[in-house]
Amino acid sequence: MKKQGLLLSTAIAGFVVAAGAASVSAQDAAPEGDAALPIAVQMYTLRNFGSVEEQLAIVEEAGVSAVELVGTHDMSAEDLNGLLDAHGIEAVSAHVQLDALRSGIEDVIEFNKAVGNEVITVPYLAEEARPTDAEGWTALGEELEEFAGQLEAEGLQLAYHNHDFEMEEFDGQTALEVMFDAAPSVLAQLDVAWIDRAGLDAAEYIANFDGRLFAIHAKDNAPEGEAEEEDGWAAVGSGTIDWQAVLTAANDAGAQWYIIEHDNPADASATVDSSARFLEQELPGILGE
Numbered sequence: 155m156k157k158q159g160l161l162l163s164t165a166i167a168g169f170v171v172a173a174g175a176a177s178v179s180a181q182d183a184a185p186e187g188d189a190a191l192p193i194a195v196q197m198y199t200l201r202n203f204g205s206v207e208e209q210l211a212i213v214e215e216a217g218v219s220a221v222e223l224v225g226t227h228d229m230s231a232e233d234l235n236g237l238l239d240a241h242g243i244e245a246v247s248a249h250v251q252l253d254a255l256r257s258g259i260e261d262v263i264e265f266n267k268a269v270g271n272e273v274i275t276v277p278y279l280a281e282e283a284r285p286t287d288a289e290g291w292t293a294l295g296e297e298l299e300e301f302a303g304q305l306e307a308e309g310l311q312l313a314y315h316n317h318d319f320e321m322e323e324f325d326g327q328t329a330l331e332v333m334f335d336a337a338p339s340v341l342a343q344l345d346v347a348w349i350d351r352a353g354l355d356a357a358e359y360i361a362n363f364d365g366r367l368f369a370i371h372a373k374d375n376a377p378e379g380e381a382e383e384e385d386g387w388a389a390v391g392s393g394t395i396d397w398q399a400v401l402t403a404a405n406d407a408g409a410q411w412y413i414i415e416h417d418n419p420a421d422a423s424a425t426v427d428s429s430a431r432f433l434e435q436e437l438p439g440i441l442g443e
Contacts, residue, residue, distance in 0.1 A: 191443070193433050194220035194246050195426055196371065196415040197227070203422040206234070210241040216427045217434075222413050223248035223271065231268035238269065245269050246411055247313065247343070247369065249277035255301050263308045273368060274305055275313040275343050288324035288332050295336025302339040313341040313368045321352035328354075331362060341368035345415070346400055347375050347387065357399035360407050369411035370404045372433060385418045389425045391432030401440045412437065 195218050200209035206227050213221055223245050227234060238244060248271050250262055255276070262274060276298065285291045302312040314337075320330035327335075334340065342363040348371075349356040360367065374393030376386050391397055404412070412433055419425040437443075 191434060191437050191441070192220075192409075192411045193218055193430060193437070194222055194369075194411050194413045195430075196222045196249075196413050197224050198249070199414065199416045199419060199426065200422045207237050207240075209422075210237055210243055212423045212426055213243060214241040215423070216430045218414070218426070218430050219243050220246045220411070222246060222275070223269070225250060225254070226265055231265050235269055245271040247271065247273040247275050247413070249315065250274050252276050252279065252283065259301060259304055263305065263310060266310065267308065272309065273311045273313055273341070275315050275368075277315045278317065279319075284319055285329065288327075288329075291324070291329045291332040292336045295333040295340070298333070298340050299337040302337065306339065311341060311368070312339070313343045315343040315371065316345050317348045318352040321349065321354055328359075334363070334366070340366075342366050343369045343371065343413075344404075345371040345373060346395060347371070347373035347393075350375055350395055356395065357403040360400065360403040364407045367404065367407040367409045369413050370400070370409055371415045372412050372429065373415045373417070384416070384420055387416050387418060389416065389419075389432070390414060390429035391436070392428065397432075397436060398440075401436055405440050 195213045195216070197209060200212060201224065203209060203212065206229065210221070213219075219242055221238075221243055223234075225248070245266075248266055254262055255274075266272070266274060285294055298312060298314065305312050314330075314333070316330050320328060320333070322329045324332055334342065344356075344360055344363065344367065346356045349359050360370070372390045374388040374390050374395050376384070376388040376393050380386070381388055387393075401412070414426060414429040414433070416422070416425045416429070
C-alpha cells in the first residue's frame with residue numbers, strides 16, 4: 155500500500171456501503187440521551203471475568219451499548235441474542251479466526267446474521283501462519299479478498315485487526331499495507347497500542363488507511379516498567395499514547411467505532427468503566443458533537 159493512492163475505486167464503493175451501515179449502528183448503539191458516541195467494548199477484555207451474562211452486565215454498567223464479539227462465545231445465536239437484548243447491547247463486529255473462515259465460512263455467516271452482526275474481523279495470525287515475505291502477504295491479501303466477496307454477497311463486511319508483527323517492512327511498506335493492497339474490499343481495524351509497541355507513530359500510521367478504517371482498538375500502553383502484572387497494558391487515557399492525536403487521526407480517516415480493549419486487565423470492570431469515561435470526555439469535541 156503506497157502512502158498515496160491507497161484507495162482503489164472498488165474499495166471506495168465497498169466502504170461507502172459499510173460506513174453507512176456502521177454509522178447507523180453507531181446511532182442505534184448510543185445510550186439514551188447520549189450524543190450517539192460510537193464506543194464499543196471488545197469482549198476479549200472480559201474473557202476471564204465471569205459468565206457472558208456477567209460480562210455484558212459490566213458493559214451495560216459502564217454505559218456502553220455495543221460490543222465486539224469473540225467468535226460465538228460457545229453459545230447458540232438464540233441464547234447470545236437473548237443476553238444482548240436483555241442488556242440493551244448490540245454486536246457491531248466479531249473476531250473470527252482465519253481458520254474458521256477457511257473451514258466453515260457458511261457457519262460464520264449464519265451465526266453472525268442471526269445475532270445481527272455485519273462485520274467479521276480476522277483478529278490474529280498464529281506464528282506459523284504469518285507470511286515471511288511481501289509475496290506471502292500479498293497472497294494472504296488475495297485470500298482475504300475472496301472471503302470478503304463471499305461475505306459481501308450475504309450483506310456482511312470483512313475487516314482485519316493488526317498486532318505488531320504486521321509492522322515489519324518490505325521495500326518501505328509495512329506487511330499490513332502490502333496485504334491491504336491486495337485486498338481492496340477489506341476494511342482496517344487498527345490496534346493503536348500494538349502499532350505503538352512496534353515503534354511507529356500511531357496517529358501518522360492511521361492516516362495511511364484513510365477511507366478504509368472501520369474501527370480502532372482503543373488500548374493504551376503503560377509507562378515502561380509499570381503495570382507488569384497486566385503485561386504493560388493500561389486503561390485508555392491512563393498510559394503513554396497521545397489520544398488527542400490518535401482520535402483526531404481516526405476520525406479524519408473515517409473510523410466508525412472506537413472499541414475499548416485491554417488484553418490482561420487486573421480489574422476488567424474498572425478498566426472498561428474508566429476507558430469509557432475517557433472516550434466520552436474526549437470524543438465529542440473531536441467528532442464535533
